[in-house]
Amino acid sequence: MGKSTVQLANPPSIEGFACTVGKKEGEGPLASSFDYIGKDPYWGEKNWEAAESAMLKQAFDMALNKAGTAPSDVNYVFAGDLLNQSIGAVFGLRESEIPYYGIFGACSTMAQGLALAAMSIDGGFADTVAAAASSHFCTAERQFRFPLEYGGQRTPAAQWTVTGAGAALLKSQGEGPYITHITTGIMVDYGIVDASNMGAAMAPAAYDTLSTHFADTGFQPSDYDLTVTGDLGAIGQSVVLDFFKQDGLDLSSNYNDCGLMIYAREQKDINAGGSGCGCSAAVLCGHILPAIKAGRWKRVLFAGTGALMSATSSQQGNSIPGICHAVTISAVK
């Protein structure tokens, strides 16, 4: 199966999933997909960071409820976000009393969480494991870019950080969708230094992981109803399509990107598309998993993409390593 891909002997079932998003996401093309659309960016809390934690907790609680599972029956939770020291996940899950593994894969966090959750179950260490991720436009802007009050202009390549959270609950047995394969990504850095062009920074990693996945598994892109990256946006997506075209592979008919799916291009200030851990998490839990469950898609390759940079690393002139973890989600084992 190749060094980077594993096939799960007993594919875990995603038994519960839920997402919650903000107002702007609730005005986009997937509006009807989301479990909850918040109108208040503060989520009734004192500050945006607390709002992000509340969102994550809300999605998490809904996912458990849908699966009819109490927190005390969850063996592990893998969770993370974009905030320094992952305080979105930490304060969202602080009271859960569930054994907690903090993860950081930038915007690939949800895919990483699914991968590790699935491995912990298939490996025989757990029966019930959750994965969750979140992002919030306001917390991300003030941490990575400018104070919102500054009203900074955004470049055309910039992506809009999704206000949203998603959570999935995996069990060893169930009706599916199932996680059948995992391709773990390496860091790939093509020297992009523009922190307003993260799609270009992540695209080579997405290409690397996807092509590794196809080589390792023998799957063709056409074996998937959808290959979905999350979240490269318009520029990154076009780079990935170009790379595959050079390999003689036309991915365009069944390839999409969570950053392009969550907003309409005419929505204000979206520029190159959506981003943030909450982007792929919400698109997965609100749109992709329900479509598989409903029988509309049989097999989807969910490829979370992350830009592994910080404000400090960019200020110090470093380029931006990208990463991509891909998870095969299938209606059948």
Add this chain to the structure above:
Amino acid sequence: MGKSTVQLANPPSIEGFACTVGKKEGEGPLASSFDYIGKDPYWGEKNWEAAESAMLKQAFDMALNKAGTAPSDVNYVFAGDLLNQSIGAVFGLRESEIPYYGIFGACSTMAQGLALAAMSIDGGFADTVAAAASSHFCTAERQFRFPLEYGGQRTPAAQWTVTGAGAALLKSQGEGPYITHITTGIMVDYGIVDASNMGAAMAPAAYDTLSTHFADTGFQPSDYDLTVTGDLGAIGQSVVLDFFKQDGLDLSSNYNDCGLMIYAREQKDINAGGSGCGCSAAVLCGHILPAIKAGRWKRVLFAGTGALMSATSSQQGNSIPGICHAVTISAVK
């Protein structure tokens, strides 16, 4: 085995381990244990963050060399640090081309990495997996506290962030030491808001995980040659001892803390002891693993402890959730 503890069916062997530390750590009681003691806080790099990455890479490369393993033979690496978006690990391992899972457990990161690495091998997903963690006094001070140039006074409860990194390479087969049990911690928050007293914030989590471990496994503290937390410092350690005393258990004879082991109490400005992901990572790889390998200890309970806070969460008045992950390391399977 209880909800939070797993026993590994085929305990992975720690085949290579190495650590690198700074000048102050090299003047402490474990000086002779470390593989490399750097005199230059910049590690020959342009800034402290790059120095931290260089340290982590150095420890990582040494661990692989000792195990006679090429990077291309490593299936996964689990790594992290204290820096925003984990740039210590990211830039240290960027060129490794090893499938990378970023983790964040604050100062418990090394224990978390060992746990996940061991599970990925025992679960049958990998043969060779690395775990690594780092911290640097100068990067931590300027990120979490004050600019060093400010010369801020440190409270008696404060701990000194270790400049150091550790890395371990696990394989499915080998001579040991072996990882035999893993107890994954929940977040525990007793309402400590003083970011200069992280030992007190982490101690309840350490107590929770250790007592869960003893209950789940049936091990007594006396079954271990050493139970070692990392890194509670003097205050946190005394809290843990008090908690166990209330349970009628005297842990004092074979219990220690990495934060107390790495420095001599008379070293300047150490105050309550050492801390940082690099503290337990360096004590593990420089002192504990060699002692097991040499036959001096048969079984050690390595319990990494983390304070899950950020500068933002503390400024916003949040208390500090603690976490502790415990890993049994044994000379025999």
